[in-house]
Amino acid sequence: xxxxxxxxxxxxxxxxxxxxxxCSYGSSNNMDCDCGPDxxxxxxxxxxxxxxxxxxxxxxxxxxxxxxxxxxxxxxxAAVDQGPDGFSMKLxxxxxxxxxxxxxxxxxxxxxxxxxGKILAFYKFNTSRALACCGQQKxxxxxxxxxSLQLNLQLAIKCSKQGTGIVCQ
Numbered sequence: 001x002x003x004x005x006x007x008x009x010x011x012x013x014x015x016x017x018x019x020x021x022x023c024s025y026g027s028s029n030n031m032d033c034d035c036g037p038d039x040x041x042x043x044x045x046x047x048x049x050x051x052x053x054x055x056x057x058x059x060x061x062x063x064x065x066x067x068x069x070x071x072x073x074x075x076x077x078a079a080v081d082q083g084p085d086g087f088s089m090k091l092x093x094x095x096x097x098x099x100x101x102x103x104x105x106x107x108x109x110x111x112x113x114x115x116x117g118k119i120l121a122f123y124k125f126n127t128s129r130a131l132a133c134c135g136q137q138k139x140x141x142x143x144x145x146x147x148s149l150q151l152n153l154q155l156a157i158k159c160s161k162q163g164t165g166i167v168c169q
Contacts, residue, residue, distance in 0.1 A: 035134035038078040049080045062087065065157065065168075066102065069126045072155050076133035083127050090123040090151060097149065099128075111166050114159065123149070124168070125156040 033040035087102035
């Protein structure tokens, strides 16, 4: 009987936990997050994992402006571990859009196509959908979600023609 009461009390405590709260998983390994340790915010493992991934990307020759995009996604270990190890470009034309891997050569071609009016714009990004760490909104519930582009705009650099030049911001 005491086991049933204890189990009922534990279940009641679990059910009463607030939904969507900010969680942490500190160096003491005391998990205070019902999303799992890799999705907890304020995890002491996050800053060194992010720094290591950025350093690897820099050694691979990716430009600093692209590497900085990693700071815009979820601040949890899962965002680092599950995020791509490279970058992509979404090319927008009157006919629709296409996504290709980012390379310096392909960006040069995209800039030329944009200047010539062959495409309307292009976006550079690491991941097209924001990862929801514990307590954060799902990618398609965020205000920056563009369903037509299938892209969280906050995670991307948009390049467009302005006058005779190309502006990326």
